[in-house]
Amino acid sequence: MLIFIDTEFNGFGGELISLSLVTSSGKNFYEVLQPTKPIVRWVRENVMGCLDKEPITIEKFQVKLYQYLMEVSEYCREPLTIIADWPDDIKYFCESIITGPGTSIPTPVKMNFVLDRTLSSEQSEVPHNAYHDAVAIMEDYYRKNNEVV
Numbered sequence: 347m348l349i350f351i352d353t354e355f356n357g358f359g360g361e362l363i364s365l366s367l368v369t370s371s372g373k374n375f376y377e378v379l380q381p382t383k384p385i386v387r388w389v390r391e392n393v394m395g396c397l398d399k400e401p402i403t404i405e406k407f408q409v410k411l412y413q414y415l416m417e418v419s420e421y422c423r424e425p426l427t428i429i430a431d432w433p434d435d436i437k438y439f440c441e442s443i444i445t446g447p448g449t450s451i452p453t454p455v456k457m458n459f460v461l462d463r464t465l466s467s468e469q470s471e472v473p474h475n476a477y478h479d480a481v482a483i484m485e486d487y488y489r490k491n492n493e494v495v
Contacts, residue, residue, distance in 0.1 A: 347371075347422035350487065351430050352467060352480035353438045354393050357386035362438045364397055365407075366476035367414065367428070368484055373421065375414040376477040377407050396475040404442075411442060412451040425456035431465040431483050464490065 347369060354363045361383060366376040380401040385394060402410075419426060430436050436459050443450045465486050467479035488494065 347418060347424055347426055348484075348487075349418065349426055349428045350480045350484035351428050351435045351439055352476040352483060353435045354389070354397075354474060354476050355434065355438060356381065356383060356389050360386065360389070362442060363389070363393060364399075364476040365411075365438060365442060366480040368477070368480040369418065370484065370488070371421070373414075373418050374477070375411065376480075377402060377410055379404060379407055393474045396472050398472070398475060398477075408442065408445060408451050412453075415451075415453055419454035425458055426454050427458040427460060429460045429462060429465070429483070429487060431462060431467065433461055436461060462487070 349367045349369055351365070351367050353365045355361060356363055361381065362379055363381065364376070364378040366374070368374045376399065378397045378399045378401045380403055428436070428439065443453060445451060465483050467473070467482040469485065470478045470482040472478040
């Protein structure tokens with residue numbers, strides 16, 4: 347199953363603010379995290395007003411992410427393939443499943459990650475909203491591969 351990801355974060359190297367995973371079948375994940383550090387100016391001006399969801403704690407976020415991953419992995423017998431247009435998206439996903447030293451939320455046994463720098467979220471309905479950007483990335487992928495979403 348192909349899953350398209352986008353994230354928003356608090357400036358270069360800053361903490362994760364939101365993460366979205368979308369599929370062509372409509373099985374989607376979108377959550378916003380409660381910031382623990384001051385928000386940098388660019389993010390405050392361009393991202394925070396676009397989130398459209400109340401923030402939750404990292405613990406609740408990880409529970410919801412676990413539930414989503416189990417649901418989509420049950421739906422499809424193939425390994426999950428997470429497709430990103432930017433390296434940080436994969437980084438923040440991997441960091442978000444780690445719960446402590448040597449521990450993580452249970453995940454499907456096999457997941458693949460694809461970084462495709464030709465993909466773009468330029469056609470996003472709501473730029474800098476991780477959900478809408480992930481949908482735009484998915485649509486761009488299918489358009490470039492001559493497939494219907």
